Amino acid sequence: MSTLSFEASDVPVRADLVEAHQRAWAAIAAPGTWLTGERRVALAAEIRNAIGCAHCARIKAALSPNAIEGAHDSLGVLGAAEIELIHRVVCDPGRLSERWSQSVLARGLDEGEYVEIVGVIAMVMIMDTCTRALALPERALPAPREGAPSRYRPAGAKKQAAWLPLVEPEDAVDADGPMYPSPKAGYIYRGLSLVPQSLREYWTLANCHYLPGQYIYQFDKSIRAISRPQVEILAARVSALHQCVY
DSSP, rough: OOOOOOOSSSSSEEEEHHHHHHHHHHHHHHOSSOOHHHHHHHHHHHHHHHTTTTHHHHHSSSGGGGGGSSSOOSSSSSSSHHHHHHHHHHHHHHOOHHHHHHHHHHTOOOOHHHHHHHHHHHHHHHHHHHHTTOOOOOOOOOOOOOOOOOOOTTTTTTTHHHHHHHOOOOOOOOGGGOOSSTTTTHHHTTTTTSSHHHHHHHHHHHHSSSSOOTTTTOOOOOOOSSOOOHHHHHHHHHHHHHOHHH
């Protein structure tokens, strides 16, 4: 599989970050829990396409996202529910609602498919934003790998604290595989837990861009080239710009 080269970057790029991108793209190309590799790569293409969607721009500019009618500018490969989910999460995530999420599911998506798609969105956005910040071209999408999805749903998943079912740390079982850095893992860790494979793929990537869970509360220690306060200032500013209320 061809991979993006960071050698053209004007700044040094950590080896673990390069490896994290390679692993993540390989994971996207492989069969997931509910989606085939072909569908996951098609998702990645639509995620990139959504950024230039004129309909999304009109929604973003409107006082209410419900005030705008019309169709998204899609690549024509995925279904209407997938297109709506991708475009709204990519372009206007700060104004999503439980009613909206239920309307997406009503169009024919399974809850597991919904969560897996969100996981792919998060991974592609992380990697493309990183390469864009380094003034590097987007990586060519990988060729999908054949195989069937596992279709594994955690026995302990339940709808309680979020719009979709979650697996609370106390309800996780060995069959789910590792998911949380500790029994007290915050809800930001639990968001993708209906699809444990997606949770692991996302956090393996995200931890390389931010901090692994075991360092979160070590405020006097930094494992990056900048200090921990500098890391948090950047994180807070990015969160504010993206209307991340968490």
